Amino acid sequence: HYVTPxxxxxxxxxxxxxxxxxxxxxxxxxxKLVEAQRLEQRTRxxxxxxxxxxxxxxxxxxxxxxxxxxxxxxxxxxxxxxxxDALVFVDESHISVPxxxxxxxxxxxxxxxxxxxxxxxxxxxxxxxxxxxxxxxFRAPTIFISATPGDWELEQSKGVFAxxxxxPTGLLDPVCVxxxxxxxxxxxxxxxxxxxxxxxxxxxxxxxxxxxxxxTEYLHENGIKVRYLHSDIDTxxxxxxxxxxxxxxxxxxxxxxxxxxxxxxxxxxxxxxLDADKEGFLRSTRSLIQTxxxxxxxxxxxxxxxxxxxxxxxxxxxxxxxRRRKKQQQYNQEHNITPKTVKKAISNTLxxxxxTEDDKPLPAPIARDRLENIDxxxxxxxxxxxxxxxxxxxxKAMKCRDDIKRLEQARLSLE
Numbered sequence: 001h002y003v004t005p006x007x008x009x010x011x012x013x014x015x016x017x018x019x020x021x022x023x024x025x026x027x028x029x030x031x032k033l034v035e036a037q038r039l040e041q042r043t044r045x046x047x048x049x050x051x052x053x054x055x056x057x058x059x060x061x062x063x064x065x066x067x068x069x070x071x072x073x074x075x076x077x078x079x080x081x082x083x084x085d086a087l088v089f090v091d092e093s094h095i096s097v098p099x100x101x102x103x104x105x106x107x108x109x110x111x112x113x114x115x116x117x118x119x120x121x122x123x124x125x126x127x128x129x130x131x132x133x134x135x136x137x138f139r140a141p142t143i144f145i146s147a148t149p150g151d152w153e154l155e156q157s158k159g160v161f162a163x164x165x166x167x168p169t170g171l172l173d174p175v176c177v178x179x180x181x182x183x184x185x186x187x188x189x190x191x192x193x194x195x196x197x198x199x200x201x202x203x204x205x206x207x208x209x210x211x212x213x214x215x216t217e218y219l220h221e222n223g224i225k226v227r228y229l230h231s232d233i234d235t236x237x238x239x240x241x242x243x244x245x246x247x248x249x250x251x252x253x254x255x256x257x258x259x260x261x262x263x264x265x266x267x268x269x270x271x272x273x274l275d276a277d278k279e280g281f282l283r284s285t286r287s288l289i290q291t292x293x294x295x296x297x298x299x300x301x302x303x304x305x306x307x308x309x310x311x312x313x314x315x316x317x318x319x320x321x322x323r324r325r326k327k328q329q330q331y332n333q334e335h336n337i338t339p340k341t342v343k344k345a346i347s348n349t350l351x352x353x354x355x356t357e358d359d360k361p362l363p364a365p366i367a368r369d370r371l372e373n374i375d376x377x378x379x380x381x382x383x384x385x386x387x388x389x390x391x392x393x394x395x396k397a398m399k400c401r402d403d404i405k406r407l408e409q410a411r412l413s414l415e
Contacts, residue, residue, distance in 0.1 A: 004066050009135070012065035013047055018108065019121055020044075035118030037114060043121060053394050064126040071123070078108045087138040093144035094286055103129035111162060123165050145294055148286040167296075170337035173325040174292060174301035176318050181275065184306040185218065188272050190302060192224055192252050200269035201245055202252040203294055207275050207282055215274075216254045225250035231257075250271055257282055258301045266342040269298040276314055277307035288317035299339045374411050378404055 004012070022041050027036035029038060049056035059066075064345050067076060082088075090096050103268055107128050114120040144153045149161070151377065165173075192202050206212045209230060216228040225248050245253050271294050276283055288305075295301035308312060332339065385400035 004054070006054070008068070009050060012062065014229060016047060016062060016121070019123060023121055024197070032118070035116075037270070038120075039118035042119065049241060052392065055394075058120075060127050061120050061124040062127075064123050069126065071126060073126070074134045074138075075126065075128060077130060077138070079140070081244040090141045090142055090144045091146075094148050094150040097144070097150055097152055100130075100135055101132040114396045137170050143197055146288050150286075153347065165327055166331050167328070170328075170330075170332050171296060171299060171301075171340040171342070172339055173321045174295035174298075174303045174329045175325075176292060176303045176305065176321055178276075178305045178307055178310065178318075181277070181306050181308050184274055185215065185337065188274070188304070188306075189219065189222060189224065191272065192219070195270040196224070198253045198269065198300070199248075199265045200298065200300065201248075201265060202270045202272065203263075203265070203268050204252060204254045204272045204274065205282075205291055206229045206254065206256055207278055207280075210272070212256055214253050219252060220252075224252055226252040226254060229253055231256040256394055257287075258348045263294055264342075264344070265294070266297040266299055266344050268295060269300040269302065271295040271301075271303045273303065273305045276305035276306075277311050279311055279313060283311070283313055285313045285316040285320075288313055289320055292317060292321055297344075299341045314327045374407050378407050378411075381407070 020040070024036050024040055027033070027039065046058070046062070048057040050059070063069075063075065064071070064073075069075070074120050075163070107126060111120070111125040111128070114124060115122045144157075146153070154161070188204065195202050201243065202216065206215060212228055212230065219226040227245070229241060233241070241253070242263070242265065244250060246265055248267075271291060272282075273288070273291055281287065292303045295303050307313060331337070381400045381404050385397045385404070388394070388397035388400060
């Protein structure tokens with residue numbers, strides 16, 4: 001969209017005007033005058049911006065015109081740039097594949113609403129993700145990777161798959177224990193204390209946000225250093241919380257559906273699953289196996305499931321974990337391997353984002369001088385950016401904005 005040649009842009013604008021006239025006629029015929037006015041005002045402003053600057057806010061909604069595609073045609077994707085001998089890896093496929101399947105419908109529902117109420121032309125629906133059938137057709141030969149493959153992957157592979165349960169470190173899947181729900185919080189507290197004594201960390205998964213908050217408060221009141229991980233926390237802060245857990249700033253992390261894929265904490269030797277017998281998405285076989293796997297990075301890994309009855313999901317998860325564990329034990333005995341906890345460096349995320357490897361801390365006087373200079377430059381650029389925006393010189397304003405962002409990052413590294 002940013003590099004569309006002027007002739008192609010002019011042709012696209014002609015088609016946009018034609019479709020706008022047709023859509024306005026439809027709205028007026030249906031007596032939707034507010035929607036007609038909204039659409040005309042928005043689209044004509046976008047056309048004016050395209051004419052003046054070659055770009056407008058939300059230009060991706062006009063991608064069909066800019067790329068010269070027919071209505072309903074699949075959008076261009078990275079697949080078109082792959083060589084013929086490409087190989088695609090889909091990580092955590094049990095989550096990725098359903099997401100690919102759901103993207104089109106979710107996007108279409110949102111865009112239909114925008115078009116119905118006059119916020120966008122109907123052509124905006126063609127700026128979309130691939131349908132699952134299109135993705136399946138266009139993808140190169142693919143390897144799906146998952147500890148808990150979904151039904152679709154198993155069906156496509158016709159039951160033929162490579163199983164990788166042997167770890168180079170010799171680590172086994174954790175020992176699983178089922179305990180009654182009654183007094184689960186007090187029992188959990190004792191389990192936490194025993195684990196913390198050994199210098200290890202604890203992950204606790206609950207069913208609801210309220211329960212996670214209450215449990216965190218209760219553990220804190222009883223002298224346990226605990227934090228709560230929830231969906232409102234942004235990615236960077238989440239990484240910082242996990243780093244603090246690994247460094248021992250606190251010992252217990254409570255969460256709901258976040259203690260699953262991709263959470264590799266070698267210091268964690270105990271995972272506690274509260275209300276494990278409450279059937280549902282959070283306590284399905286796949287979810288339980290994924291959660292159990294969080295304790296598989298530590299040689300002393302244990303999992304406690306609090307349940308009054310053994311549901312089918314619990315049985316299947318325990319059976320699968322035990323099957324893998326026996327296979328790993330047999331391999332270790334045959335090759336004389338002693339399981340060792342993974343040694344994983346703890347990185348300072350904020351520091352790596354703002355400093356290069358060659359950066360060294362500056363002496364205090366130089367750092368102060370640089371901070372003052374950066375502040376002055378940020379003020380000057382902000383003033384300049386506003387002036388450019390007022391004169392409709394948006395490209396220059398955007399350059400100022402990007403420079404301000406870079407200076408703000410540099411400022412972080414000096415503070």
